[in-house]
Amino acid sequence: MSTMTLLEAANKAMQHEMANDERVVVFGEDVGLKGGVFGTTQGLQNEFGDDRCFDTPLSECGILGTAVGMALYGLRPIAEIQFLDFIYPGFDQIVSEAAKMRYRSGGEYTCPMVIRSPYGGGIRGGHYHSQSSEAYFCHTPGLKVVIPSTPADTKGLLIASIRDEDPVMFLEPKRIYRTAKGEVPDGEHVVPLGKGRVVREGSDCTIVAYGAMVPLVEKAALEAEKQGKSMEIIDPRSLVPLDEELILESVKKTGRCVIVHEAPRTCGYGGEIAAIIAEKAIEYLEGPIARVTGFDTPFPYALENLYMPDVRRVMSGIAKTFNW
Amino acid sequence: MSTMTLLEAANKAMQHEMANDERVVVFGEDVGLKGGVFGTTQGLQNEFGDDRCFDTPLSECGILGTAVGMALYGLRPIAEIQFLDFIYPGFDQIVSEAAKMRYRSGGEYTCPMVIRSPYGGGIRGGHYHSQSSEAYFCHTPGLKVVIPSTPADTKGLLIASIRDEDPVMFLEPKRIYRTAKGEVPDGEHVVPLGKGRVVREGSDCTIVAYGAMVPLVEKAALEAEKQGKSMEIIDPRSLVPLDEELILESVKKTGRCVIVHEAPRTCGYGGEIAAIIAEKAIEYLEGPIARVTGFDTPFPYALENLYMPDVRRVMSGIAKTFNW
Amino acid sequence: MTSKALSIIENDGRAAKGKDPNLSDEELRRIYEIMVMTRVMDDKGLVLQRRGGIGFYLQSTGQEASHIGSAYAMLDSDWFFPAYRQPGILLLRGVPLDDIVNEWFGNDGDTSKGRQMPVHYSFRSVNFVSISSPIGTQLSQAAGAAMGAQMRGDDTVFMTYCGDGGTSSNDFHAGLNFAGVYKAPVVFVVENNQWAISVPFQKQTAAETIAAKAQAYGMPGIRVDGNDVLAVYRASKEAVDRARKGEGPTLIETVTYRMGSHSSSDDADRYRDKKEWEAWGKRDPILRFQKYLQQKGLWDAEFETEVQTRSKQEINDAVKRAELRSLPAPESMFDDVFMNQTPQIKEQREDFLALEGEADEAQGEFPL
Amino acid sequence: MTSKALSIIENDGRAAKGKDPNLSDEELRRIYEIMVMTRVMDDKGLVLQRRGGIGFYLQSTGQEASHIGSAYAMLDSDWFFPAYRQPGILLLRGVPLDDIVNEWFGNDGDTSKGRQMPVHYSFRSVNFVSISSPIGTQLSQAAGAAMGAQMRGDDTVFMTYCGDGGTSSNDFHAGLNFAGVYKAPVVFVVENNQWAISVPFQKQTAAETIAAKAQAYGMPGIRVDGNDVLAVYRASKEAVDRARKGEGPTLIETVTYRMGSHSSSDDADRYRDKKEWEAWGKRDPILRFQKYLQQKGLWDAEFETEVQTRSKQEINDAVKRAELRSLPAPESMFDDVFMNQTPQIKEQREDFLALEGEADEAQGEFPL
Numbered sequence A, B: 001m002s003t004m005t006l007l008e009a010a011n012k013a014m015q016h017e018m019a020n021d022e023r024v025v026v027f028g029e030d031v032g033l034k035g036g037v038f039g040t041t042q043g044l045q046n047e048f049g050d051d052r053c054f055d056t057p058l059s060e061c062g063i064l065g066t067a068v069g070m071a072l073y074g075l076r077p078i079a080e081i082q083f084l085d086f087i088y089p090g091f092d093q094i095v096s097e098a099a100k101m102r103y104r105s106g107g108e109y110t111c112p113m114v115i116r117s118p119y120g121g122g123i124r125g126g127h128y129h130s131q132s133s134e135a136y137f138c139h140t141p142g143l144k145v146v147i148p149s150t151p152a153d154t155k156g157l158l159i160a161s162i163r164d165e166d167p168v169m170f171l172e173p174k175r176i177y178r179t180a181k182g183e184v185p186d187g188e189h190v191v192p193l194g195k196g197r198v199v200r201e202g203s204d205c206t207i208v209a210y211g212a213m214v215p216l217v218e219k220a221a222l223e224a225e226k227q228g229k230s231m232e233i234i235d236p237r238s239l240v241p242l243d244e245e246l247i248l249e250s251v252k253k254t255g256r257c258v259i260v261h262e263a264p265r266t267c268g269y270g271g272e273i274a275a276i277i278a279e280k281a282i283e284y285l286e287g288p289i290a291r292v293t294g295f296d297t298p299f300p301y302a303l304e305n306l307y308m309p310d311v312r313r314v315m316s317g318i319a320k321t322f323n324w
Numbered sequence C, D: 001m002t003s004k005a006l007s008i009i010e011n012d013g014r015a016a017k018g019k020d021p022n023l024s025d026e027e028l029r030r031i032y033e034i035m036v037m038t039r040v041m042d043d044k045g046l047v048l049q050r051r052g053g054i055g056f057y058l059q060s061t062g063q064e065a066s067h068i069g070s071a072y073a074m075l076d077s078d079w080f081f082p083a084y085r086q087p088g089i090l091l092l093r094g095v096p097l098d099d100i101v102n103e104w105f106g107n108d109g110d111t112s113k114g115r116q117m118p119v120h121y122s123f124r125s126v127n128f129v130s131i132s133s134p135i136g137t138q139l140s141q142a143a144g145a146a147m148g149a150q151m152r153g154d155d156t157v158f159m160t161y162c163g164d165g166g167t168s169s170n171d172f173h174a175g176l177n178f179a180g181v182y183k184a185p186v187v188f189v190v191e192n193n194q195w196a197i198s199v200p201f202q203k204q205t206a207a208e209t210i211a212a213k214a215q216a217y218g219m220p221g222i223r224v225d226g227n228d229v230l231a232v233y234r235a236s237k238e239a240v241d242r243a244r245k246g247e248g249p250t251l252i253e254t255v256t257y258r259m260g261s262h263s264s265s266d267d268a269d270r271y272r273d274k275k276e277w278e279a280w281g282k283r284d285p286i287l288r289f290q291k292y293l294q295q296k297g298l299w300d301a302e303f304e305t306e307v308q309t310r311s312k313q314e315i316n317d318a319v320k321r322a323e324l325r326s327l328p329a330p331e332s333m334f335d336d337v338f339m340n341q342t343p344q345i346k347e348q349r350e351d352f353l354a355l356e357g358e359a360d361e362a363q364g365e366f367p368l
């Protein structure tokens, strides 16, 4: 075990897999000598050479298109997209190609590749360095979507993603890159995709949250506890495939549910969770399902703090499930 | 009034607005001399000249980027994307540019433009000529998303979209381009965005459906009626902005809801509708909210008929809301 | 349009001096047979579509030299990232006709399980990567695969195709740019058939030629007469050899013509000048090659009859066998989204099968 | 790297024979003052960021000639589709310093309402289109606006900028291709400052020059010394004139250097050779222009002091005023998504305001 940040854990996961499997290559804008704009790929070029960790021209289309090609040829590419907001020039290669390759070729060709990208707000990045667009990917059959919230999960999930036989969107909550610190197992550490984590047990209301929202809802849960309400927190960790059972079991127990994410509300992932519950556990509900989310506006710069869900808004969401 | 198909109504709407407002231009791949691969733009180049209706190089990025530029400069571009499946090379211009222009410039610059595209299955188009990706656009603040299901609505909504001061995704259900026939008002005919339509009144269960699913659920409603269950059908017509009131009122009356769309289930628009109901009308529900949707797989070719929601699957969805 | 393009077979059927690639008689005949078979297969495909036997077809008529000549320069271990107008490559690589025809039908013999529209082949066994509909996406993939081979020290060469329309795509720009920067072993063949559905080449780009675009990516750009199988082969062979030697990518423009409509869904007469079509018809790549073979004593009417008859027979037989097959099993729809089914897909599959079961019991009834 | 690039100001400060654009003394001094003011503003911006006054800053130091020289060729009625490294254009167009500085703070005086990061200006009043972060998107937009002007018969010209990195973007390819095909009145200025964050030009493309890429789009490609304001101006004026006469688009590569780090978030010392930086420092565009002015009797130490002092004073005053301002009103966050608020946005706004109200009453409490 070593104590490290979420960012360091991502770095360690890549380093571990690059040492472990020579098919693994890491590339993207500024990932080489500079080590990434956040430093996530620091040291990899030095250790593994610029054949295995290298900079690319400024083209997400090229980064993702070449990653698909490498995966088809038998490599295990890890493509870094500098900010998730900049993925769209290469969106076609993800949704039309990587996601459909196995299916359309009847299983002949596959795309085992990881697309890593920092996402979410909280660093004063405005419009284009703050967005949370996980729902686009979750809505695309053929993609797995993974979001860690702790250093240990980051390492374990990223290693599992690199070893996965299918394309994985690995989204890193940049807001807690350095604030999330914790113990991480040394060496081999795999957290399987599709298994959620009970962050906190509780009995009165279930909160579903992922990424940078997890530490936030933990604070809200403490606050709620002071007021005599016991919160259970579930971090699904992988949004696709989703550990539905874990969420349904929890809601059946607590009878209430609040879903928290930074992304805009309309058609966000929260809608999916709410719909699953409304379809499969409605008879257990003792109150409305509340969503605490980013607003249906672009991500603002100066008012970022007001835009993002905060403890107050989470509390208000919880309150809605009790007082309606 | 004249009787025409949905396809002809789209053509008439463009013709009306091109005659009415010289800022309106129509362009895309094969929209000129050929008149579009479905014939939607037939005659427009002939009538208005190839300055106002013209073919472009094979680049959705270019089509959408130049459309944004024209809109900024004061024109009213209608950009045709040949199939919605092919929009992704230009996705960045939609989600990063058109959708955010008004907001990011503090209201100084706006993008009044319409992106028209046929969408959905039912024509044996396989993977890439069949998809329904409306949810991506609904999840993007700054975009309106409109889907007609009748010829009259097609004309009225398309005219309203062209006149709208913001970017509108106008998605045309290609499966019923020619099978949906009906009376359409001649000349001026505007259906405001944001107002749903009660397709059929009923008392036992609400069905929310749009596009090519509307005629399908109408059939299912007849079938249900035979079995003594009265269905109310709501076609929201514009998914963003959504006429929430209309849906909530209906569900409060019937106590049940089935949502039907062709797109894959996970994070589809159905999730949003379910979540709204689970948040705002849960106390009225007498059964689970059911979703009848495309499967969470890419769109298959040979088995298309089994993939798409059909009357049988809608009936099964309805049944779930009664027997649980 | 063909000015300055490399051309070898002259009007009298002879090879231009010093340019004959000197293929063996056996090789020459094989190329010819495959060109004919490709044409015959295409004729059959369109007829089948018209008869309603299959849902869609798309021909390569007029472009046989362009794609077969280029592909012939590759080794069997090399990879193709094709567009949708290179069916002759399958024949060159020995893919059984049954596999090809089953794909048209999307039946239970289709190696890609009826997942895609007709002519969107995938044959891993012969390094022929799954064809996509979105234009151009294969170009950056080919560059990436080539970068991968380079990293691993393999001497595999990659050849990828697109049309004149495809040069406007994002992936053309990204693919050629990456290939140039990394000196990847990939050959980009643009079959400039003058049309992108109804959009003529002049409206596709203001560049004088497509070969000229190579300069933007720091690679050689070669323009060849795409209806001259020897010219296409020669230029491609040089490019493939260069790539294999680590000298980087090449862009080849084959100047040719789409003799048919865009696909079975299109009617080119609505937008295309008959005269243009007739003029190109006179430059048919198969007839052109015939002259060369004849002049070398490798072709005569008898040989022609034999090749034609055999080709037609084989394709007809394959179609008959395909017609007897069934659709893929309904539940196969849920396979291959991921290596393993997710709980969500499993559940959807079970719901689906339950309903199928019910339907079998209560024909056409929908009990609430 | 600068070989064959147009250059006018010689080492001794004289203009190369026959190449002087012959601007009036007044014009020359104005250009100089704006170059200095741009530099002064940039220095202040970075200092402010370091002091924590603003959240981010990005300099154009070293590129003043490149963007001011090109922009100076435009009429006031012409439009700019800028990237993020052309702040001098704002000064050229007379945008008040207060408007610029308020944008850095994203305060209630910011014309774009604090919606974007610092230096992402939008000034409709002077036809300066809202700057985006995603690289390259402005390029196809500029082509489209130019096509629009053409359709309407306006004689507006459009100028759009990107960096060497930007040439790899999808929109570079699409924008230049469309502009070429429609002969749109647009000038593409690529400021090749040798770096895209930490990626050097050599890894951006294998093309010898960026100007060479013009051939792919059938338009002229011009390479100019980007640290020579007269050379940049001259080439740009010719391109703008051509565009206005209906002769189509031009690609201009200005060969220059990013003297600072990429932005306040970057530290170029980690990846960049100090020697390279020093060499380029000797070619400072302001010093270069000084020599020319001096030689023409338009510059002396006194003038310099006056310009420097005035510039610093003005920017300091503007910053002081900006610092006194407040953030935009919280509820302004819900404006301008659409012209009119949708019911969903209205509801979210109301919920938000209700909670804000509660918070005011019950400081820090979250009553369940």
Ligand SMILES: Cc1ncc(C[n+]2csc(CCOP(=O)(O)OP(=O)(O)O)c2C)c(N)n1
Residues within 6 Å of the ligand: B029, B058, B060, B082, B086, B089, C085, C133, C134, C135, C162, C163, C164, C165, C166, C167, C193, C195, C196, C197, C258, C262
């Ligand atoms: C991204 C994308 N946009 C549009 C289409 C529709 N489409 C299919 S083929 C085609 C024309 C292609 O022309 P070209 O690249 O010249 O190839 P050719 O058909 O001539 O072989 C178009 C526009 C598509 N398949 N993909």
Ligand SMILES: Cc1ncc(C[n+]2csc(CCOP(=O)(O)OP(=O)(O)O)c2C)c(N)n1
Residues within 6 Å of the ligand: A029, A058, A060, A082, A086, A089, D085, D133, D134, D135, D162, D163, D164, D165, D166, D167, D193, D195, D196, D197, D258, D262
């Ligand atoms: C699509 C996209 N990808 C990545 C980024 C992150 N990024 C910001 S600036 C930059 C480098 C730009 O280099 P260049 O175009 O040469 O312009 P310069 O900064 O040198 O003026 C990168 C990679 C971005 N803004 N947009």
Ligand SMILES: [Mg+2]
Residues within 6 Å of the ligand: C163, C164, C165, C191, C192, C193, C194, C195, C196, C197, C258
């Ligand atoms: Mg073509």
Ligand SMILES: [Mg+2]
Residues within 6 Å of the ligand: D163, D164, D165, D191, D192, D193, D194, D195, D196, D197, D258
């Ligand atoms: Mg640069």
